[in-house]
Amino acid sequence: MLANSDFNFKSPKGFFVVDGVNGAGKSTVLRRLEELLRKRGTAFLLTREPGGTSLGTSLRTILLSSTEPLTPLAELFLFSADRTTHVHSKILPALRSGTAVLSDRYHYSTTAFQGYGRGLDLETIHTINEAACGGLAPDGVLLLDLPVEEGLRRAAARRDGQDNFESEDIAFHERIRQGFLTIAAQRSEPFFVVDARAPVEVVCAQCAAIVERWIAAWEKELHHE
Ligand SMILES: Nc1ncnc2c1ncn2[C@@H]1O[C@H](COP(=O)(O)OP(=O)(O)OP(=O)(O)O)[C@@H](O)[C@H]1O
Numbered sequence: 719m720l721a722n723s724d725f726n727f728k729s730p731k732g733f734f735v736v737d738g739v740n741g742a743g744k745s746t747v748l749r750r751l752e753e754l755l756r757k758r759g760t761a762f763l764l765t766r767e768p769g770g771t772s773l774g775t776s777l778r779t780i781l782l783s784s785t786e787p788l789t790p791l792a793e794l795f796l797f798s799a800d801r802t803t804h805v806h807s808k809i810l811p812a813l814r815s816g817t818a819v820l821s822d823r824y825h826y827s828t829t830a831f832q833g834y835g836r837g838l839d840l841e842t843i844h845t846i847n848e849a850a851c852g853g854l855a856p857d858g859v860l861l862l863d864l865p866v867e868e869g870l871r872r873a874a875a876r877r878d879g880q881d882n883f884e885s886e887d888i889a890f891h892e893r894i895r896q897g898f899l900t901i902a903a904q905r906s907e908p909f910f911v912v913d914a915r916a917p918v919e920v921v922c923a924q925c926a927a928i929v930e931r932w933i934a935a936w937e938k939e940l941h942h943e
Pocket residue numbers: 739740741742743744745746747872873875876914915916917918919921
């Protein structure tokens with residue numbers, strides 16, 4: 719863990735994000751976190767971008783599998799259309815009803831992929847991200863960090879077919895990895911950078927420790943309202 723491992727969550731709103739390069743282990747960690755929250759009896763929504771809504775499912779297919787090349791701006795707008803639908807129709811209603819939300823990716827991925835990866839202007843992306851999310855920032859972000867070759871190797875070994883991003887060259891993925899680390903250093907919400915080269919059990923235990931602390935703080939906040 720690179721930073722903030724003894725961080726205390728203040729006034730959490732119930733929203734947490736797992737993000738990082740392709741094949742880093744986000745889905746694996748989220749499955750473990752799902753078990754943890756279920757055992758705890760916490761009401762939660764596990765969701766993902768792109769694809770957390772029915773519009774998102776269609777957009778996900780276009781974004782990850784389109785045979786027609788998309789321009790970087792088209793990618794930005796489609797991911798943002800997915801995100802604003804996701805935030806307004808799923809995340810915010812869940813938070814309002816006292817349900818915790820864990821999301822597999824958030825706008826950090828857009829900054830990393832379309833900004834650092836594709837080279838779109840970062841200020842423009844920031845403005846669009848803020849508009850799409852209505853400024854909703856999570857209580858914390860687990861950033862799974864991994865050398866890009868290892869992430870691509872893991873994703874390829876899963877044998878579920880390469881998506882349009884996984885078939886890009888190593889330099890593209892390296893810009894994304896460095897982009898995520900820059901975002902983690904610059905944003906004001908807490909980022910927990912986890913070394914995802916470690917064995918699954920170690921990575922999951924580190925992530926679970928952070929999420930346990932977050933959920934305990936959030937439940938305390940709920941009961942004080
Ligand atoms: N710490 C780990 N060590 C070794 N293998 C791992 C580790 N974590 C996950 N894996 C394996 O690597 C593959 C990719 O993991 P996973 O699907 O969780 O990554 P992801 O970040 O969700 O990928 P994507 O970006 O494509 O959604 C899976 O086969 C998973 O079992």
